[in-house]
Amino acid sequence: MESRRDFDIVAADWDEHPPRVKLIGDIAATLLTQVVPTPEMDVLDFGCGTGLLSLHLASRVRSLTGIDSSSAMLEVLRQKAVRQGLANVKTMHLDPDQGDVISGQYDLVVSSMVFHHIQDIELVLRQLHAVIKPSGTLCIADLDLDDGLFHEDPTGVFHSGFDRDELRGMLIRAGLRDVHDVLAAETTKPIAAGGERRFTVFLMSGRRD
Numbered sequence: 001m002e003s004r005r006d007f008d009i010v011a012a013d014w015d016e017h018p019p020r021v022k023l024i025g026d027i028a029a030t031l032l033t034q035v036v037p038t039p040e041m042d043v044l045d046f047g048c049g050t051g052l053l054s055l056h057l058a059s060r061v062r063s064l065t066g067i068d069s070s071s072a073m074l075e076v077l078r079q080k081a082v083r084q085g086l087a088n089v090k091t092m093h094l095d096p097d098q099g100d101v102i103s104g105q106y107d108l109v110v111s112s113m114v115f116h117h118i119q120d121i122e123l124v125l126r127q128l129h130a131v132i133k134p135s136g137t138l139c140i141a142d143l144d145l146d147d148g149l150f151h152e153d154p155t156g157v158f159h160s161g162f163d164r165d166e167l168r169g170m171l172i173r174a175g176l177r178d179v180h181d182v183l184a185a186e187t188t189k190p191i192a193a194g195g196e197r198r199f200t201v202f203l204m205s206g207r208r209d
């Protein structure tokens with residue numbers, strides 16, 4: 001099994017990568033076609049990183065809690081929120097793969113480009129389901145199957161993208177209803193074998209009863 005990736009060492013430069021910022025911006029735009037954030041909502045961004053997705057939502061909702069296993073990524077988010085005058089952004093250092101338990105109650109739980117770094121997907125889905133308020137929504141964006149080519153460095157990549165049917169089954173087993181998915185974004189990048197490849201990102205959504 002691949003060892004864990006150290007996101008602390010990349011946190012400071014994470015946002016200095018225009019294709020990444022565009023990809024997450026496209027995911028955010030698609031997310032906003034699926035859910036309507038409102039000022040009454042408490043939102044959780046699981047694996048929030050530097051907040052590339054979180055900060056598309058924070059100004060529209062009551063609270064935005066970013067959870068991440070990297071304290072350096074969380075610190076970048078915290079500083080960006082301060083600069084933007086967003087007093088409703090909270091951060092929580094937490095890793096379910098290491099036995100931590102996600103807490104709180106949220107109207108909307110989002111997660112972008114994180115699940116391929118998660119060892120035990122079903123455990124995290126059960127935890128996320130447990131913190132969604134009744135009738136609340138879970139939205140997960142991640143890579144479609146990528147043959148292991150998206151990441152140049154496979155460290156900490158536990159899934160080479162996802163088969164949507166399999167992941168949909170996991171969401172349903174975790175207790176989500178009305179599970180559906182759309183194409184959220186795509187990007188083209190050079191691969192190690194030479195040439196370029198197109199990678200697609202889905203957005204899968206489900207509702208808690």
Ligand SMILES: C[S@@+](CC[C@H](N)C(=O)[O-])C[C@H]1O[C@@H](n2cnc3c(N)ncnc32)[C@H](O)[C@@H]1O
Nearest residue numbers: 007047048049052068069070095097112114117
């Ligand atoms: C590829 S980055 C995506 C960041 C952000 N969601 C975005 O779209 O820009 C993956 C993030 O997931 C976090 N992460 C990885 N494994 C995690 C775990 N087991 N628990 C919590 N966060 C995790 C990493 O620290 C990193 O910030």
